[in-house]
Amino acid sequence: MAKRVKAEVDITEGVIWKQLLTFFFPILLGTFFQQLYNTADAIIVGKFVSTEALAAVGGATGTLINLIVGFFVGLSSGATVILAQHYGARRNEEVSKTVHTGMALAVSGGFAIMVLGIVLTPFMLKLLNTPDDVMTYAQTYMRIYFAGMIPNLIYNIGSGILRAVGDSRRPLYFLIASCMVNIVLDVLFVLGFEMGVAGAALATILSQTVSAVLVIVVLTRSSNSYQLQVRKLGFDTSILGKIVKIGLPAGLQSVMYSLSNVIVQSSINAFGTTVMAAWTAWGKMDGTFWMIISAFGIAITTFTGQNFGAGKFDRMKKSVRVCLAMAMGATVIVSFILLMFGPVVFRLFSNEEAVVLQGMEILRTLAPFFFTYICIEIFSGAVRGVGDTLIPTIMTLVGICLMRTIWLLVIAPSKGSVPFTLYCYPITWSITSVLFVVYYFKGGWLKRSMKKTGMSLSEESV
Numbered sequence: 208m209a210k211r212v213k214a215e216v217d218i219t220e221g222v223i224w225k226q227l228l229t230f231f232f233p234i235l236l237g238t239f240f241q242q243l244y245n246t247a248d249a250i251i252v253g254k255f256v257s258t259e260a261l262a263a264v265g266g267a268t269g270t271l272i273n274l275i276v277g278f279f280v281g282l283s284s285g286a287t288v289i290l291a292q293h294y295g296a297r298r299n300e301e302v303s304k305t306v307h308t309g310m311a312l313a314v315s316g317g318f319a320i321m322v323l324g325i326v327l328t329p330f331m332l333k334l335l336n337t338p339d340d341v342m343t344y345a346q347t348y349m350r351i352y353f354a355g356m357i358p359n360l361i362y363n364i365g366s367g368i369l370r371a372v373g374d375s376r377r378p379l380y381f382l383i384a385s386c387m388v389n390i391v392l393d394v395l396f397v398l399g400f401e402m403g404v405a406g407a408a409l410a411t412i413l414s415q416t417v418s419a420v421l422v423i424v425v426l427t428r429s430s431n432s433y434q435l436q437v438r439k440l441g442f443d444t445s446i447l448g449k450i451v452k453i454g455l456p457a458g459l460q461s462v463m464y465s466l467s468n469v470i471v472q473s474s475i476n477a478f479g480t481t482v483m484a485a486w487t488a489w490g491k492m493d494g495t496f497w498m499i500i501s502a503f504g505i506a507i508t509t510f511t512g513q514n515f516g517a518g519k520f521d522r523m524k525k526s527v528r529v530c531l532a533m534a535m536g537a538t539v540i541v542s543f544i545l546l547m548f549g550p551v552v553f554r555l556f557s558n559e560e561a562v563v564l565q566g567m568e569i570l571r572t573l574a575p576f577f578f579t580y581i582c583i584e585i586f587s588g589a590v591r592g593v594g595d596t597l598i599p600t601i602m603t604l605v606g607i608c609l610m611r612t613i614w615l616l617v618i619a620p621s622k623g624s625v626p627f628t629l630y631c632y633p634i635t636w637s638i639t640s641v642l643f644v645v646y647y648f649k650g651g652w653l654k655r656s657m658k659k660t661g662m663s664l665s666e667e668s669v
Contacts, residue, residue: 223526227506227533233375234502237366240379240386246491247386248407251393253556258484259340260404261557268349269490271331274465275324276359279316281461283309283364284508285454288594289446290371290433291509295516299432304443306368306426306433308450311440313364317357324353335469336476341483348404355412358419365422365435370509372433377425381418389414456600457591463608470615474628482625485565488556492549492570496541496577503534504588511592520653527589527647534581545574565625572626576633582640583607586647593656602646606639 253261286309293301328349337345366378389410396406426435475486507530514523545552553566587599614631622628646652 223522224529224533227510227526227530230373230375230509231502231506231533233379234370234505235499237375237379237382237502239498240382243386243390246494247390247393248411249487249491250555251397252404252407253484253488254558255398256403258480258557258559258562259338260344261484261487264344264348264404264407264487268332268345268352269487271328271335271349271469272324272352274462274469275320276356277461277465278458279320279360280363281458282451282454283312283316283360283367284457284591285450285452285596286312286364287367287371288453288508288512288591289449290368291512291592292516292594294372294433295513301446302372302432303434303439304446305450306435307439307441308443308446309364309368310361310435311442312447312450313360314357314440317360320360321353321356324356325350328353335473338476338480338483340480344404348408351405351408352412355415358412358416361419362415362422365419365426368426368433369422370505371512372431373509373513375506378422381421384421385414385418388417453591453594453596456596460600460603463604467608467611467615470612471628471631474615474619475625478625481559481561482565484557484559484562485553485569488553488562488566489569489573491556492545492552493573495545496538496574499537499541500534500577500580500584503530503537504584506530507585507588508592511589515593515656523589523592527585530589531581531585534585535578538578538581542574542577545570549574568625569629572629573632576636579633579636579640582643582647583636586643590647590650590652593653595652595656598646598650598652599643602642603639606642607635610638611635 248264249261252264286305290302290305290309293305328346332342332345332349362381366381369375369378392410392413393407396402396410400406402409423435426433427437429435472486475482507527510526510530511523514520514526549567549570550563553563556566557563583603587603590596590599611631614634615628619628619631
């Protein structure tokens, strides 16, 4: 095997909590900067364009973009899992095949999403009951955003490749560069050229192109088994089948998550533009929690994937316990900070007091219950790392998506209030967390994954 570059971290050896933190913090900072350049759009548009424009760049548009892009990102996560396992087992040829199949999927998938997104934007916005005063802004933002979908997915796949081999630092550097470009272009296009939401969208896709170019440069210049060679781009049918088998449930899960959020967004839209603007601002704030918990999820997926490939099952299970404790501590801190400083942060997004007051009502409804989601992210990340995705997906679809939909369509309309509508989140998080705790300890997922890969282990160790 070629010598590993310094940026990589061998997570099959060493002190678990230290290596989790070493791997976690670059991912966290990366998602922070990703959140920052999305938030920059909302702050600049909300402050210097209008409340309607703020509602457009984060409310309905964000929900729909997550719905479409989320499916592909979930599907492509199968490549990350497979790559981590092959890399941990030192199977260089399979690593190379996975890299090139994954990148081919990014290009073809990006093109398909670009075309579908541009064509279907008006239809999708109407389905969400987008108000007339927001519709024009939302259509403009979404169509420009979808035009830049190929570099968006190239970056997502490329950064997933690097993280799968233990390198979480360079994706961070790429996002920092992208964030700086986005902020500069936001100011230039929105304030300087007065392009409104079109300028914010254009700034976003140009900054994503920068991060895509950087990840391609790093992968093509690598001398390791995961080197990207343009002439090798294409689909290996065996690898593609494995990617789909592992990634499709994750993709469908993402779609169902997003569909349930579409119903939430539709319910929020019915309360008017002020609530939409507050919900948009809250989405940026609550992104703080999601970027932290998702960073733990990514970290534990890669950790379990490599250690599973290396046959280090006891280390794999211990890392799950350590990660769970760290995620709980971080969640308590985030919830406390949001509750203390919520009004100050909301005023960064809007000068209208009605938006701030509505935002604080949303915050107090959701922030105290973030802890109920932790087991879902950590345990699902752990079992995903060994390639077990079907049953966790079913549990998520039933526990969160189906029950949330029932709440929104059957129960919430009887009260007609924003807080009661949003109770669908903590209730479904709690129920699904219980399901994952039971499955992790009693579901036999490790034995099944070992059997599929031909591994053997004593009953006591499993």
